[in-house]
Amino acid sequence: MNQDKLLTDAQAAEFHSNGVLILKGFYDLERDICPIQQAIYEIIGLVISKYELPIVRPDFSPKNFDAGFLQLIAINRSYGAEIYDAIKQIPAFIRLVALQVHEQLFLELRTGSMPAVAAGGFGIRIDNPNEDRFRANWHQEYPAQLRSLDGLVYWSPLVTVTEEMGPVEFCPGSQVEGPIPVFTQDKNNPEKVGAYSLTLKDEVNLLKKYTHVNPLTVPGDLVIVDFLVLHASGHNRSKRSRWSMQLRYFNFMEPTGQSHGWKGSYAAGIDFSQIHPELCAD
Ligand SMILES: O=C(O)CCC(=O)C(=O)O
Numbered sequence: 001m002n003q004d005k006l007l008t009d010a011q012a013a014e015f016h017s018n019g020v021l022i023l024k025g026f027y028d029l030e031r032d033i034c035p036i037q038q039a040i041y042e043i044i045g046l047v048i049s050k051y052e053l054p055i056v057r058p059d060f061s062p063k064n065f066d067a068g069f070l071q072l073i074a075i076n077r078s079y080g081a082e083i084y085d086a087i088k089q090i091p092a093f094i095r096l097v098a099l100q101v102h103e104q105l106f107l108e109l110r111t112g113s114m115p116a117v118a119a120g121g122f123g124i125r126i127d128n129p130n131e132d133r134f135r136a137n138w139h140q141e142y143p144a145q146l147r148s149l150d151g152l153v154y155w156s157p158l159v160t161v162t163e164e165m166g167p168v169e170f171c172p173g174s175q176v177e178g179p180i181p182v183f184t185q186d187k188n189n190p191e192k193v194g195a196y197s198l199t200l201k202d203e204v205n206l207l208k209k210y211t212h213v214n215p216l217t218v219p220g221d222l223v224i225v226d227f228l229v230l231h232a233s234g235h236n237r238s239k240r241s242r243w244s245m246q247l248r249y250f251n252f253m254e255p256t257g258q259s260h261g262w263k264g265s266y267a268a269g270i271d272f273s274q275i276h277p278e279l280c281a282d
């Protein structure tokens, strides 16, 4: 493993205090990010051809890799789901998931850990304008992912995120709450299912206790998020989808994860309430 540290002491301290840390320009755009954007462009093209859609696109560039996508989902929203499921299988994306720097960051932030990649815990979100069904409610990552209590989300945008696109909102410092009980149904949004339906017990009061930040990021930036920090999707009120990558790492050494055998949550077909009945507020 690389002996040079990736983080300064000040950055590590900021992460330990806030539960969230932004590393500007962390990835090499040409090497790490552009091949993923190019493959998404090609897959959108394959779906346009397959359904013989009357959509004409400019040639690929990293700035317009999603050209045609909004027209495509306007014709049929299910074409978007086809693309969403496909793109997490892009080899360049899987290479990014497994980059050694992710393991090294974990080791620097979690002393004595043995880092692990959360199976089924990586993907590429497409937050479409004015679409609420797949917006993440205020949540902690742990109930939605399980694996281990002290995991990290590595979040990185594929587009320049503007205020109108609804950047992710965080409550710095809220990881000190520890795991918070959740309701397994969202009464206000009955269309939400699985991890999307979880809602925090006593959400209103919890959210008042902390300041909220919603940092703007650009491709190449990395946001590291503690599995216990409160965060939520913003509302995309722009005219472009907000494309972003999520990778999740956990720690084989952490006792709660060990006790349930590092089980996954909804995406692994597991009923979270069976593993942690004490965290179910229903
Ligand atoms: O990108 C979003 O809107 C939410 C991301 C999130 O909750 C996560 O990456 O864990």
Ligand SMILES: [Fe+2]
Pocket: 136, 139, 140, 141, 153, 231
């Ligand atoms: Fe999350």
